[in-house]
Amino acid sequence: MDLGNKASLWSRKHLNMTAMSMEESQEEKHSEIFFQLLLDVLNFSAASFSALTHTDSIQEVVSMDVVERSFQEQLDLIKVSMEYLKKLEARSSDILKASQLVIDSIIRFCSEQCQVKDWTNFAKCPEVENGSLDCEGPTRVNPVVKIWKCVILKLCDLGILASKDGGHLVSILNTSWKGVVRLLQQGKGSLEVVLNVSNIILELISLACGSLRMAATSWSSASEGPISVAVARRAFIPVKFYLVNAVKISSIYPTQAFHVHRGITLCATMISCLRISLSKERNFKIASELISELLEPMTMSLLYSILNSDEVKEEMKFEILDSLFTAGCNDSSRDDSCGKDMMQLGKIFSEAHDSISSANALLLGRILLFICLLRFSINAEENVKLGITRKLEWLFNMLIEEEVYAFIFSMQIPLSYGTKEKMETVWEPLFCSLLVSLKTFTVTASCGIAWGELISFLLYNIFHPHLICQEIIMDILCFLMRYAENSVVNDIIDKLCSCFKSVAHLPSLLDPGSAARKIARSLSLLAKCGTQSAADQVYGSIIGENRSQLSSVMLVAFLMEGFSMQLLSDSLREIAKRRIITDYCAFMGTSYGRYLQNDSCILSMAPVFVLSASLLSTQFDESDINKRTLKFLFAIMGILSESTDPKTLENCHSLLAETLWILSNMKNQSTFNEMDDVILQLHGIFMSKARSDAWKWRSKGELALFMAGFSYMEISETEECKKSSALRSLYHMLLKERHWALAHLALASFGYFAARTSCNQMWKFVPENAALSFDLLKENKVNEERFMSEFKAFLEKDAALHEIAPTSDLLQLLQAEAMLLKEATQKKMQALEIMGMDCEVMEANHQQLPSKRRKLPVEISKGVDLLQSGMRVMGEGLTQWQKAEPDSPELHDKFVAHFACLQDAIANLASISGSGNS
Structure with a gap:
């Protein structure tokens, strides 16, 4: 092996000189002899290392220090040879094969030595733990570890060198890095005490990053077409290769x-x-x-x-x-x-x-x-x-x-x-x-x-x-509602229902952004995604048989957020329907005008909101609803025509919207004899210039839906017909709306009306300054012909996007929308921080959800149950009193007001005490 070391050292020193002489085309014979000698040296070393691997007792044949020097010399020679490989075209393939044989024989030798050495004892050697390589432990592994460290580092150098060539040294790249991984695997983790493995990992990562950067640079500057x-x-x-080894x-x-x-x-x-x-x-x-x-x-x-x-x-x-x-x-x-x-x-x-x-x-x-x-x-x-x-x-x-x-x-x-x-x-x-x-x-x-x-x-x-x-x-x-276990589903529902009860209150009922409406929306959506038993659990937890004001508020919010009665079991659905109709009919028999000036109006008229919200999912007997609803509609319109109180106007427009929605869902709406008067009074309310438009937006959307039903009415097109003139004026008002939601509802209503009405002069229903007539790209100018083309596209859904194809304009619109949402979010978070809470109801939620309810004395729960039973009895008595003595409305209404306050107090007690009827 000493001879091989000397030959390798001599070859490495003369390789540079020989390569230089080849460029000058001098001494060609000398070069040929030299490269043949280089091949012989590599082949001789490969054969020597292979023979050494199969020797039973290495120490008797050669010193381990000699083996280490020989491995180092041969790997250094291969590295120098690779640097000049491009210049050695005639001999490059032979040199590559010989180099691979040397590398393979070195790796096999180290692998064989690994199998006969006690790595556990080596790891426990105190001197090795302290970083000394001179430890002569009981198994004398230190010389072998020195060889391993030397070989791994040299193979890493070869791998890095091979990665710099554009594919010419793939075989060396593959052999060297796989050898590194193989030796580190066989080291069983003990090599890290003498070798900085982290540097090797980082080298592989750097090679991967370099290859990615090179590819990206090349592609970004190219313009030939698709890659x-x-x-x-x-x-x-190559990137995958580096990552696999890492x-x-x-x-x-x-x-x-x-x-x-x-x-x-x-x-x-x-x-x-x-x-x-x-x-x-x-x-x-x-x-x-x-x-x-x-x-x-x-x-x-x-x-x-x-x-x-x-x-x-x-x-x-x-x-x-x-x-x-x-x-x-x-x-x-x-x-x-x-x-x-x-x-x-x-x-x-x-x-x-x-x-x-x-x-x-x-x-x-x-x-x-x-x-x-x-x-x-x-x-x-x-x-x-x-x-x-x-x-x-x-x-x-x-x-x-x-x-x-x-x-x-x-x-x-x-x-x-x-x-x-x-x-x-x-x-x-x-x-x-x-x-x-x-x-x-x-x-x-x-x-x-x-x-x-x-x-x-x-x-x-x-x-x-x-x-x-x-x-x-x-x-x-x-x-989770669809696929989670029942225990998980029930736990989520219980926590959200508990949170819902803690945030449901009157002022938040009509605010879509309130906590009560948000959690009602969430529960409604979850009920749709769950099983029928889950929907029954939600409904029972929120409403059940409770008749308190709290349950009324929760039921209104729940139905307004789209909860479908069809999700309930048959028996529970029938009970819910009877309750809705009973409450609605009972309400229609009361005197309600005096409550329109305060916040309790909405709560007192909860049956109207409940029926309106449940019509999309439930069929009712219209004979119980039509006449009462029309009577209520005329009453509301009469108050709107006479009142100037802002609170009354706000409440009346909210009730008008719900009433129009109820009638819109009734069959044969246009056959009612009172429809002519309804149209004229609606025209007087919405087209009156003497009244402010501050609250009209609350009912304009429902007005558009209601007017679509007029398509089945017999309408005279003469100028003298007040009904026809009123309809045209109302559609003029709706089609002028610039808000996207109201504009959409107005177009949908007008499209339904135009497709079914017997009127021929439809152009009279469209104002010159309709929203669709404006061309925003031309300085907001009005173009009368544009309305019909855009209206046709709206009806045919031609403008809908069928696939995602983002453009710069779309991205700008999304970014503008995101900026507005982000600003609104930051304002909300700042307001909540000022209030000392992370979210509108997070404090209550935090108290309700993670912690267990403290157990109250049994006597308190029993007392609350008795109070609730008494309230139910009193409620039945009030209904009977109203039917028996309809001529004393003032005393009855006064009693009802106090009764409602008492219901709220008892409902709060029930929620605190954890009563099953709460």
Whole structure:
């Protein structure tokens, strides 16, 4: 072996000189002899090392120090040979084969030595633990470890050198890095006491980042057209190779991988950023698909190799998640080489294309990486799931940002499904991918320590001020209602119903943004997604047989938010229908005019709101409703025509809206004899210039729906017909509306009316300054012909978007919308902080949900039950009194007012005491 060492040293020294002489075309014969000698040296060394591997007692044959020097010399010779390989075209293939033989024989020797050495004793050797390589332990492993360390480092150098060549040294690249991984695996973790494995992992990560940056730079400057599959694969296969080896090493040495976790996380973010940038460009969609197929699984495996390791402490895992998902975490990492790579990568496509900026690509890349962590969380450890759960708040904070909000709805990304044998790539909207990933994580976290914190997060954010966050929360809760176990479903319903009772009060009834309406909306949606028993549980928990004011408020809010009676079981649905009709008919027999000037009006007239809200899902006997409703409509319109009190006008317009809606759902509405008078009085109310329009908006939408039913009436088209003139004036008013919601309702109503009416002169119903007649692109000018063309498109739904194709205009609109929502969210949060609470009812929610209700004495619960029974008896007596003595309304109404206050007090007592009837 000494001869081989000397020959190798001589060859390495003369290789540079020989290569130089070849460029000058001198001494060709000398060069040929030299390269033959170089081959002989390599082949001789390979044969020597192979023979040495099969020797039973190495110490008797050769000194281990000689073996170490020989390995070092041969690997140095191979490295120098690779540097000049391009100049040795005639001999390059022979030199590559010989070099591989040498590397293979060296790796086999080290592997054989590993199998006969006691690594456990080596790891326990005090001198080795202190970093000394002169330890002569009981098994004399120190010389072997020195050889291993030398070989691994030299193979790393060869791997780095081979990566710089554009594919010419693939065999050396493959052999050297696989050798590194093999030796580190066989070291069983003991090598980390003498070898800095973290540097090796970081080298692989840097090579992956460099390859990505090179590909991105090349593609962004090219203009030949779409990137082909072959080109994209040629760019990403080396990256996958580096990541695969990094995963293998990190799995064996997770604590060493943690030391360079910032480089790993930045590489993962870099891949996500590139995927985002490529997805935005049509020419690069193939490349984006291949990233999803080839690199995304490797990225997740690399991260989870550290996060799932038992050797990595919990606080260290949380530190990794913090470095990824904390606001501004990238700013502190720009001095890192990988961080610079990522920043440069973000600029590459932003400079070449205007569709996405560098900052947006980085932010969206982090969000996409979080989505991937959620998707791949099925194999995550419990403490990792807990850490991910605590980062959901970061995700919600990022979704509020204008750029994210715009792209989350407009951008599509490729997702790979299936197995290695059959992989399918599907393009999905980023928002849909987020929802699916969150649901996946919900399933994986359902049986571990993160479940309680996840449920708390969902319930806490059900009142989130931002719309997109509310929608995400509700989508996950609906998912749980469909597929979770009954115990989970019942627990969610109980907590939300308890919270609903704590926030339901009169002033919030007609405010769609109030806490009562929000939680009623949530419960209604959850009931639709659950089973029939779940819907019965919701209805029974909220209303049941309770007749208190609190139950009336909750029932109104619940039905106004779309709860369908069809969800209930047959028996409970019939009971609910009888209650609605009974309360409505009883109300119609009372005197209600005196209450229209105060807040109790809405509560007193709750039966009207309940019937109106239940008509979409329930069929009633119209004979019990029509005459009473028409009478009530005339009464309300009479008050509106005479009153000037603002509170009265506000309440009357709210009641007018509900009454018009009730009549709109009645069959044969146009056959009522009183319809002519209804039209004329509505015209007087809405077209009167002497009255303010402050509260008319409350009932304009229902007026549009009501007027659609007039299409079946016989209408004279003469100018003398007051009914026809009133209808035209009302449609003029509605079609002038500029608010998008009212404009939509007006167009829908007019379209229904125009398609079915016997009138021929429809142009008389359209004002010259209708909303659709304005052309905003031409300085808000009126174009009469434009109305009909836009109206035709509206009816035929030609303007609807059939696929997501984001444009710059659409992104600008979404960003403007996001900015308004963000400002509104910040104002709400600031107001809530001033009030000393995190959300409108979070304080009450916090007290109600996590903590157990304190048990009160049995006597208190019994007393409350007796009070409730007494109130039911008194309510029945009031109904009988009204029927028996209808001539004494003043005393009856006075008693009813005090009775309502008493009902509120007892209902509050029942909710506090936990009475079953509350």
